[in-house]
Amino acid sequence: MSELLGVAVLGAGHMGADHVRRLDRGVSGARVAAVADPDTARAKEAAAGIDGVTVHAEAEAALDAPGVEAVLIASPGPAHEEALLAAFARGLPVLCEKPMVPDSEGALRVVEAEARGGRRLAQVGFMRRYDAEYRRLKRVLDDGRLGRPLMLHCVHRNVSSPPGFTSAMLIDSSVSHEIDAARWLLGQELTAVTVLRPRPSGGAPQGLLDPQFVLFETDGGALVDVEIFVNCGFGYQVRCEAVCEHGSARAGEDHGLLLTTTGTAGAEVPQDYLVRFADAYDREVQAWVDATRQGRATGPTAWDGYAASAVAEAGVRALESGLRTPVDLAPRPALYTDTGR
DSSP: OOSSEEEEEEOOSHHHHHHHHIIIIISSSEEEEEEEOSSHHHHHHHHTTOTTOEEESSHHHHHTSTTOOEEEEOSOGGGHHHHHHHHHHTTOOEEEESSSSSSHHHHHHHHHHHHHHTSOOEEEEOGGGGSHHHHHHHHHHHHTTTOSEEEEEEEEEOSOOOTTOOTTHIIIIIIHHHHHHHHHHHTOOEEEEEEEOOSOOTTSOTTOOOSEEEEEEETTSOEEEEEEETTOSSOOEEEEEEEETTEEEEEOOOOSOEEEETTEEEEOOOOSHHHHTHHHHHHHHHHHHHHHHTTOOOSSOHHHHHHHHHHHHHHHHHHHHOSOEEOOOOOOOGGGTTSOO
């Protein structure tokens, strides 16, 4: 491996361009070796000013570019399976943004392909595991001082939804973060899901069922509820409160700059996930770079990516049917028995 880990970034949109910037200027031990996007003008813009980077329209061309030793996938979800399998075939370590693969069948194919290779190559981008508040909450739950967790109350609000956002995407795109966070915080699998729908907000686009209230059951007897509201209009908010036998703990309280003007005072509310979780993304990518340079894979696994997709699919079925819907997970391969949650 070279002195600086050469990374190919697949996808140069909002997320991908931010990762290009992060790899170039925000983390140590890595460099951007290639950028790929079907919109090559966008890829060139993301790579502008970076020495030695090559730009490609096709993902596999970027994987085969000189100096590429690892891959960061930030392309749209439907392109992830092909890119992951191509990376595995080349023995390249991967950091893949969520969803790892949107559908559970495709996600399971990725799990099975990695398991056949006999070693972990993939880390999935569930960045909340790297947020300072969520990590403190995890430590509190793990040390047992509050007793057994009984419930998680979660809030996930966005300013507005992008064009083409569907009612199902509230669950399989947005709530997928809470799915992984709940599995990780509790160390339990989610076994069933129910979705309740209030009257849609006047701020939601026509036909979008927003907000939604999602209720998960776990194999450890806990309950997890999520308020997902993607057109709240005022800011980006993510919170999680764990209610336990002997107390509670909450992550995600509004924090940041306090503004005081004539007659008013208040805190700034982040408008974007890249702002709220900037530090978490930095820690996530730095941890991936460090582990990859040491020949290891850490963090959320391909199995975690599959489990999130399977639970989200059950959630979409529950949304459509209005019924409590069980989650059906495939047997976990031995490669993931000592990792995962």
